Amino acid sequence: MVNPWRGEVVLVVNGERCVMRLTLGALAGLEVALAEPSMIALVERFEQSRFSSADVLALLKAGLTGAGFKDAAQALDHAEIEGGPMTAARAAAELIARTFVVPEP
Numbered sequence: 001m002v003n004p005w006r007g008e009v010v011l012v013v014n015g016e017r018c019v020m021r022l023t024l025g026a027l028a029g030l031e032v033a034l035a036e037p038s039m040i041a042l043v044e045r046f047e048q049s050r051f052s053s054a055d056v057l058a059l060l061k062a063g064l065t066g067a068g069f070k071d072a073a074q075a076l077d078h079a080e081i082e083g084g085p086m087t088a089a090r091a092a093a094e095l096i097a098r099t100f101v102v103p104e105p
Contacts, residue, residue: 007095008020009021018069020063022096026063026066027066027099030059034055046093055092056085060088060092
């Protein structure tokens with residue numbers, strides 16, 4: 001079961017249900033890939049809708065990598081994402097939002 005408090009988001013890739021999450025290592029790689037100086041700058045970039053399709057793809061790859069998928073980077077480049085680009089963008093936005101939500105005690 002997907003746990004939203006753990007920052008998990010589901011994406012269906014090539015017909016396979018994939019649970020994504022952003023670990024600290026995946027976030028660090030994402031900062032480097034997107035040339036952002038901090039996690040706050042990364043979040044602001046998405047909150048302000050200053051992202052591209054390449055940014056969405058990088059975020060999804062980081063989410064799959066964080067969840068332990070091997071070869072996530074190569075797999076997504078030619079994958080069919082159920083729901084298309086808009087679903088991918090929504091999943092990316094949800095992934096980053098859930099990653100930075102502090103659960104209530």
